[in-house]
Amino acid sequence: MRLGTVRRNGTTQAFRQENGATTFLPAKDVGELLLREDWRTLAGEAGQEPAAADLDTPILRPGKILCAGLNYYAHAEEVGQDVPKHPTIFTKMHNALVGPSDDVQMPEASRKIDWEAELTIVIGKTIRKVDEAAAKDAILGYTVMNDVSVRDWQGRTSEWFQGKNWDRMTPVGPVVVTADEIDPEDGLAVECELDGVVKQSGTTSDLIFSCAKLVSYISEFMTLEPGDIIATGTPAGVGLARKPREWIPVGAELVTRIEGIGELRNKCVAEPAAG
Amino acid sequence: MRLGTVRRNGTTQAFRQENGATTFLPAKDVGELLLREDWRTLAGEAGQEPAAADLDTPILRPGKILCAGLNYYAHAEEVGQDVPKHPTIFTKMHNALVGPSDDVQMPEASRKIDWEAELTIVIGKTIRKVDEAAAKDAILGYTVMNDVSVRDWQGRTSEWFQGKNWDRMTPVGPVVVTADEIDPEDGLAVECELDGVVKQSGTTSDLIFSCAKLVSYISEFMTLEPGDIIATGTPAGVGLARKPREWIPVGAELVTRIEGIGELRNKCVAEPAAG
Numbered sequence: 416m417r418l419g420t421v422r423r424n425g426t427t428q429a430f431r432q433e434n435g436a437t438t439f440l441p442a443k444d445v446g447e448l449l450l451r452e453d454w455r456t457l458a459g460e461a462g463q464e465p466a467a468a469d470l471d472t473p474i475l476r477p478g479k480i481l482c483a484g485l486n487y488y489a490h491a492e493e494v495g496q497d498v499p500k501h502p503t504i505f506t507k508m509h510n511a512l513v514g515p516s517d518d519v520q521m522p523e524a525s526r527k528i529d530w531e532a533e534l535t536i537v538i539g540k541t542i543r544k545v546d547e548a549a550a551k552d553a554i555l556g557y558t559v560m561n562d563v564s565v566r567d568w569q570g571r572t573s574e575w576f577q578g579k580n581w582d583r584m585t586p587v588g589p590v591v592v593t594a595d596e597i598d599p600e601d602g603l604a605v606e607c608e609l610d611g612v613v614k615q616s617g618t619t620s621d622l623i624f625s626c627a628k629l630v631s632y633i634s635e636f637m638t639l640e641p642g643d644i645i646a647t648g649t650p651a652g653v654g655l656a657r658k659p660r661e662w663i664p665v666g667a668e669l670v671t672r673i674e675g676i677g678e679l680r681n682k683c684v685a686e687p688a689a690g
Numbered sequence: 691m692r693l694g695t696v697r698r699n700g701t702t703q704a705f706r707q708e709n710g711a712t713t714f715l716p717a718k719d720v721g722e723l724l725l726r727e728d729w730r731t732l733a734g735e736a737g738q739e740p741a742a743a744d745l746d747t748p749i750l751r752p753g754k755i756l757c758a759g760l761n762y763y764a765h766a767e768e769v770g771q772d773v774p775k776h777p778t779i780f781t782k783m784h785n786a787l788v789g790p791s792d793d794v795q796m797p798e799a800s801r802k803i804d805w806e807a808e809l810t811i812v813i814g815k816t817i818r819k820v821d822e823a824a825a826k827d828a829i830l831g832y833t834v835m836n837d838v839s840v841r842d843w844q845g846r847t848s849e850w851f852q853g854k855n856w857d858r859m860t861p862v863g864p865v866v867v868t869a870d871e872i873d874p875e876d877g878l879a880v881e882c883e884l885d886g887v888v889k890q891s892g893t894t895s896d897l898i899f900s901c902a903k904l905v906s907y908i909s910e911f912m913t914l915e916p917g918d919i920i921a922t923g924t925p926a927g928v929g930l931a932r933k934p935r936e937w938i939p940v941g942a943e944l945v946t947r948i949e950g951i952g953e954l955r956n957k958c959v960a961e962p963a964a965g
Contacts, residue, residue: 479783484849503847506781508754510913524910543857568911572778573848574759581911582818635799636843636856638785 416455418556419590420444420473421465422514427475430465431457432590437464445591446474446642449539449555467680471514472587473558474537479643480507482533482562483629484575486648487621493656502624502632507562507646511580515588515679519563520686521665522581528663528683531562531649532607532615532671534599536626537591538643542634550630553639556593557626559679560646561586561607561671563663566655582686586671586679587644597675599626604674605650610667617650691730693831694865695719695748696740697789702750705740706732707865712739720866721749724814724830724916742955746789747862748833749812754918755782757808757837758904759850761923762896768931777899777907782837782921786855790863790954794838795961796940797856803938803958806837806924807882807890807946809874811901812866813918817909825905828914831868832901834954835921836861836882836946838938841930857961861946861954862919872950874901879949880925885942892925 417432421439429442431454440459442448451457484503485491491498513519521528539555563585569578579585597603602620606613624632629645654661663669665685672678692707696714704717706729715734717723726732759778760766766773788794796803814830838860844853854860872878877895881888899907904920929936938944940960947953 484847499847501846501852503849504851505849506783506851508781508912522911565911571776572759572774574778574780574850575848576779576781577776577908577911582913633852636797636840636852637783638857 416593416596417590418445418448418473419465419588420471420475421469422471423469427471431459432464437462444471444473444475446476449641467589468516470516470589472512473591474642474644476509477642477644478640480509481633481643482507482579482646483624483648486623487617487650488623489617489621489651490649490653491623493651493653498623502629504633505575505579507585508580510582511585513583513586513681515586517586517681518684519586519669519681520581520583521663521683522565522686525565525567526662527566529564529566529654530607530609530614530663530669531564531653532605533560533562533646533649534603534605534619534673535560535587536630536645536647538639538645539641541638541640543638545631545634547627547631550634551627553630554594554626555641556591557597557599557676558587558591558644559589559671559673559676561669561679562646562649586681588679589677592676606672607652608670609663615650615652621650622647691868691871692865693720693723693748694740694863695746695750696744697746698744702746706734707739712737719746719748719750721751721917742864743791745791745864747787748866749917749919751784752917752919753915755784756908756918757782757854757921758899758923761898762892762925763898764892764896764926765924765928766898768926768928773898777904779908780850780854782860783855785857786860788858788861788956790861792861792956793959794861794944794956795856795858796938796958797840797961800840800842801937802841804839804841804929805882805884805889805938805944806839806928807880808835808837808921808924809878809880809894809948810835810862811905811920811922813914813920814916816913816915818913820906820909822902822906825909826902828905829869829901830916831866832872832874832951833862833866833919834864834946834948834951836944836954837921837924861956863954864952867951881947882927883945884938890925890927896925897922
């Protein structure tokens, strides 16, 4: 099953896809849909599959947007870090999100903008202090994020937040695929292309901390709730680690693709002068 | 003017205080109240000032809870850091918040729990890329936070998030005092007491980055919106920097006080076994 959010009739609306059929549902986005117990069976209006260009990010305003850092062996190595003992967790805020075909806004204040393709967990249950089996059971599904990063601001202080939270710079989507259809432990291909050139080509088999482990770890200290999302880190191949370093040029097309889910396809454009 | 949220009639309700009079307003908390243009004059029901024990945290679910680190000269020095060139910004999530008289939950997983009294900004306008004058104008008022921190988890990775986001560990309140009544640039006393012993006694005159500077800096990369809150960092005297180190014992009473706003008074109790 796939869940998404489409821009339609001047507003947004959640939809569900199963066995090739699309049903538009009475919820403004997947976030609102998941607050209902009956989201799998809720009646709606049958329709055509939405065009990619009409999709919004599935959850417009997640309760939490958590991100794991340094979670692929080859990526930790390329940035000169030891294999970590504990997951590194940081956050994004809703203002950073854009849809799967939207423009990514490139700031005037930096040109050191980097790509980070990431498998992203969507939480389906309220949990606290759960083991890995219960954590896996609380994963509703998966989507795709590109954790586009402003590297000079990220490195200004120990805390990466200010390099990760520029307005409208983080595409997430195109849809949420439920966990009964794909399993990252089977090894899903994670790819990032910049203007048609493959920059990252990894597999979720190389995650240091599995999705279940990440969810269990976070649940040790905080309650996770339906609609919370957790980006699981990026594989090797980021611009920061290349010699020479590479950054996203204004005007580039950034494609982020995960096997079994779909792709983000975003043009990277200069942000409006007025901010 | 003071704004707060009280637990009343089985739910929560915003209230406004001016010239000694309390008015209960048609909004579930200060966050919902601030979405209205007319919050300063909105009609309500006159009543008695709520008891401290009945107060909830003013904004139950802020759109963003941002925190500045290393923002007092003496605190940066006591933890061995140079005076920073840029503000350090990290975040909390709503699950961490408790009200001004609520129990602070002490986790089983750590006993290295520390105090951090912090003046906290409440944003009143939607802003992006504003200078310090416009940033100051966007500050609706101020409240008090104790950024209670789990030091061993905070230090597990470069990112402090997992030491700062334990459920129900961060008291915020008791009310929001509007910016026409107090100005941190005048030097407000910031104090923290543990079981009646003063542990922190600072003044907002010693902030490295002023409130206006912090808001302007953050607005360079992200939109700030009404109800967003920004804790401005803690003065010297934290347990981590004491010799020997000191931590909050289970059962302690933690008092956090800022001149012109009021105080948080929280009992620190073991969290329920079920989490």
